[in-house]
Amino acid sequence: MQLIQDLIVYYADNAWYVWEQFYRQFLMAAYGVLFGAIVGIPLGILIARYNKLSPWVLSLANIIQTIPALAMLSVLMLVMGLGPNTVVFSLFLYSLLPIIKNTYTGIRNVDHALLESGKAMGMTKFQVLRMVELPLALSVIMAGLRTAVVVTIGVATIGTFIGAGGLGDIIIRGTNATDGTAIILAGAIPTALMAIIADALFGWLERKLTPGKKKKGIFSQDEATV
Amino acid sequence: MLKFDHVSKVYKGGKHAVSDLNMEFEKGEFIVFIGPSGCGKTTTMKMINRLIEPTEGSIYVDGEDIMKVDPVELRRKIGYVIQQIGLFPHMTIEQNISLVLKLLKWPEEKRRERAKELLTLVDMTPDYLERYPHELSGGQQQRIGVLRALAADQSLILMDEPFGALDPITRDSLQEEFKKLQRKLNKTIVFVTHDMDEALKLADRIVIMRDGKIVQFDTPDEILRNPADEFVEEFIGQERLVQARPNIQTVEQIMNLAPVTVMGDQTLSAAIKLMKERRVDTLLVINEDQVLQGYIDVEMIDQKRTKVNLVSEVMERKMLKMETGTLVKDTIRKFLNRAIKYVPVVDENERLVGIVTRANLVDVVYDSIWGDEEITS
Numbered sequence: 001m002q003l004i005q006d007l008i009v010y011y012a013d014n015a016w017y018v019w020e021q022f023y024r025q026f027l028m029a030a031y032g033v034l035f036g037a038i039v040g041i042p043l044g045i046l047i048a049r050y051n052k053l054s055p056w057v058l059s060l061a062n063i064i065q066t067i068p069a070l071a072m073l074s075v076l077m078l079v080m081g082l083g084p085n086t087v088v089f090s091l092f093l094y095s096l097l098p099i100i101k102n103t104y105t106g107i108r109n110v111d112h113a114l115l116e117s118g119k120a121m122g123m124t125k126f127q128v129l130r131m132v133e134l135p136l137a138l139s140v141i142m143a144g145l146r147t148a149v150v151v152t153i154g155v156a157t158i159g160t161f162i163g164a165g166g167l168g169d170i171i172i173r174g175t176n177a178t179d180g181t182a183i184i185l186a187g188a189i190p191t192a193l194m195a196i197i198a199d200a201l202f203g204w205l206e207r208k209l210t211p212g213k214k215k216k217g218i219f220s221q222d223e224a225t226v
Numbered sequence: 227m228l229k230f231d232h233v234s235k236v237y238k239g240g241k242h243a244v245s246d247l248n249m250e251f252e253k254g255e256f257i258v259f260i261g262p263s264g265c266g267k268t269t270t271m272k273m274i275n276r277l278i279e280p281t282e283g284s285i286y287v288d289g290e291d292i293m294k295v296d297p298v299e300l301r302r303k304i305g306y307v308i309q310q311i312g313l314f315p316h317m318t319i320e321q322n323i324s325l326v327l328k329l330l331k332w333p334e335e336k337r338r339e340r341a342k343e344l345l346t347l348v349d350m351t352p353d354y355l356e357r358y359p360h361e362l363s364g365g366q367q368q369r370i371g372v373l374r375a376l377a378a379d380q381s382l383i384l385m386d387e388p389f390g391a392l393d394p395i396t397r398d399s400l401q402e403e404f405k406k407l408q409r410k411l412n413k414t415i416v417f418v419t420h421d422m423d424e425a426l427k428l429a430d431r432i433v434i435m436r437d438g439k440i441v442q443f444d445t446p447d448e449i450l451r452n453p454a455d456e457f458v459e460e461f462i463g464q465e466r467l468v469q470a471r472p473n474i475q476t477v478e479q480i481m482n483l484a485p486v487t488v489m490g491d492q493t494l495s496a497a498i499k500l501m502k503e504r505r506v507d508t509l510l511v512i513n514e515d516q517v518l519q520g521y522i523d524v525e526m527i528d529q530k531r532t533k534v535n536l537v538s539e540v541m542e543r544k545m546l547k548m549e550t551g552t553l554v555k556d557t558i559r560k561f562l563n564r565a566i567k568y569v570p571v572v573d574e575n576e577r578l579v580g581i582v583t584r585a586n587l588v589d590v591v592y593d594s595i596w597g598d599e600e601i602t603s
Contacts, residue, residue: 117312120275120384121326121374122302131325135316 006182014186018170022190025166028084028159029152029194032091033099036148040096041141044103045129054104061097069094069155077162087159087166094155095148102144106137139210146202153195157187167191227253227414228274228382233283235269235438243269244438247283251431253381254412256405258425261435262461267418270435271384274416275304287382302329305375305383305413309390311367313359319370320355326378344373347407365396372404376411385417389424401427422462426450434458477552480590481571481580487512490519490538494527497537510570511541516577518570521545547572550579554590561587 011018047054072090080086110133118128160168170187174180228251235243244266251257259267272278273285276297285292292300313322321328323344324337332340342352348369359367368388375383389397405428408415419425425432426446434442434449442454450466453459488497488509497509501524508523520541530540547570548557560566561584568583 111310111312113308113310113312114314116277117306117308117314120277120301120304120306120308122298122300122329124298127329132314136314 003182003185007185010182010186018167018186018190021165021167021169021187022194024084024164025153025156025159025168025191026194028087028156028164028166029091029149029198031088032152032156033095033145033148035088035092036095036099036152037145039092040099040144041103043096044100044141045107045133047100048104048107048133051108058097058101058104061100064093065097069158070161073158073162082163084159084164086162087156087164091152091155095152098144098147098151099141100144102147103137103141106140106144107133109140110136139206142202142206142209146199146206149198149202150195153191153198157191167194227251227255227288228416229286230270231284231286233270233273233280233285235266235273235278236281242438244273244435247440249433249440249443251414251416253414256408256415256417256428256430257433258417258419258429258431259433259435260419260422260425260461261441263420265435266438267433267435268386269438271386271416271418274382274384275301275306302326302378303380303382305378305380307368307371307375307383307385307388309387311359311364311371311391313367313370313374315359317358318355319357319359319362322359322370323373323377325374330378340377344376347376348373348403363396364392365400368392368400369403372407376413380413382414382416385415387419388417390419390421397424404428422466426466434461476550477548477554477557477571477582478550478580480554480586481582482586483580485510485570485578485581487578488522488537489513490536490541492537493535494531494537494540497522498524498527498531508568509537510578510581511537512578518547518572518576518578519543521570545570548582549574557582558587558590 043057047057069090072093073086076086076090080089114132114136115128118132123131156164156166157168157171159166160172167187167190171184171191172187174183174185174187177183228249230247230249233247234245236245237243247270259270261267269278273280274287274292276292279293287300287304313319314325317325320338320341323341324332327337327340338355341355345352345354350366350369354362354366359370362370371388375385389400392400401424417428429446431443431445432449433440434454436457442449442458449458450462453462486500486504486506486509488500488511490511490513501507501509508521510521511519513519519538520543522537522541526540526542534540546560546564546566550571550573552571557569560569568581570578571580571582573579
């Protein structure tokens with residue numbers, strides 16, 4: 001009971017500060033995924049076209065994914081220095097794999113008969129991409145973005161170690177303070193909430209965008225993501 | 227309309243998919259390519275819209291060498307229907323039907339109008355326009371698939387086993403519907419199948435292929451009568467060859483040319499006299515232009531002879547009749563199913579040209595048994 005009271009007191013005293021950090025963390029995650037999408041989606045389309053490239057690109061993205069977050073941040077810090085830009089860059093790297101892989105899977109899984117239909121009706125290659133492949137792959141691509149967002153929100157918490165701020169700041173403060181459980185929770189709960197809300201939001205979008213207005217997606221998220 | 231001039235396709239590694247094809251099709255012809263799998267029929271068809279490009283020779287559509295036309299432009303002028311139907315699941319029926327029109331940059335209103343107009347061709351109501359493909363049955367989906375190929379009024383349509391994935395009943399009705407549609411719209415169709423029944427039913431001319439070569443290219447009747455070699459015979463099947471006689475005979479070939487007739491304005495006593503003379507119990511009633519009006523039989527005369535005087539007042543107008551050109555095999559079924567004694571045959575203007583009786587059918591059945599023995603012995 002004491003713990004909950006402490007938590008409420010902390011929020012009441014530091015509402016603006018918590019909100020600021022929440023927003024900061026959200027922006028870092030969002031920028032990371034945004035840049036990831038800008039690079040990852042075209043790359044996914046490219047390797048779906050030129051299948052020979054796919055093992056190379058996908059292994060590279062896989063390797064990036066296996067680097068522990070703290071190690072990645074430290075190495076990047078050596079090059080890029082402290083601050084949120086370094087964190088955004090590492091989030092960008094982390095979001096690449098789910099985005100590239102889902103774009104690739106989504107486009108490769110479009111029924112061959114539909115592609116042939118489109119081509120035989122007189123669509124140019126670009127029209128096939130725009131009118132057939134992308135709309136049909138959209139829900140799978142969204143599933144990739146969803147995974148990327150959830151991953152990056154988690155990783156962004158560690159950004160505090162290189163001075164990027166965010167909810168991680170609050171958690172670290174809690175670990176350093178005596179009896180800091182309430183403060184740790186004050187940082188951890190919003191982080192978790194952000195991830196859950198983002199996940200739910202993207203899940204809803206994904207269902208909305210599933211072709212043919214079917215209730216269930218063609219691919220479940222697990223199948224298509226990492 | 228469509229001409230193949232020494233066309234060959236050699237894949238990498240030297241495999242000859244088709245070699246040295248020479249064919250010419252007329253406008254409005256229904257051409258069926260048939261053969262065992264791997265015979266090159268689909269390859270041949272796909273070369274027409276350049277989904278596959280020939281290695282040698284040239285193909286002409288309306289006198290124009292297709293290799294000199296932009297493939298995208300070419301394909302927009304050629305309809306294409308495939309076995310997997312290939313409707314786009316994320317588009318409504320309307321969007322699916324009018325997709326080629328969109329590619330051709332028709333204004334939206336005209337596209338909508340055209341989609342509606344096309345739906346009526348297959349007896350579907352306009353409320354289907356708003357639906358998505360997965361809400362339709364397989365047969366309905368393929369109807370839309372066909373409409374999509376007709377949307378821009380393409381004069382040439384390629385079909386790759388379009389009815390192959392449908393259940394037999396749906397397939398049957400779709401085949402009939404489509405054949406009618408093709409006659410009405412006068413399209414040139416190139417149709418690929420491996421189903422001989424389908425080929426015989428639909429084709430004006432059949433191209434039988436094996437190992438990338440044409441084995442026989444002729445009308446269905448001619449192929450049934452004179453198969454080019456053993457391969458064709460085997461492909462058609464012994465059973466069909468035996469049945470072929472009644473299958474390809476039309477009713478004019480077996481009917482009696484001189485049915486006993488009476489005019490509507492003759493008296494009943496004249497009619498009964500005629501029956502007695504010719505030893506028949508029924509007379510067909512015609513007018514001065516030979517147009518069939520109805521019939522009159524001895525029972526009807528017997529019941530009403532005291533009250534009325536003229537044939538036209540007694541005769542029954544409702545009756546079963548057949549048009550010339552009806553196949554004998556269809557006739558046999560009708561006779562047996564409905565226990566009918568005779569059916570008058572009329573031409574397209576309803577003029578009486580003859581009559582088919584059960585006795586005529588006995589001849590046909592006798593011939594086909596005779597023919598059967600001849601082939602098997």
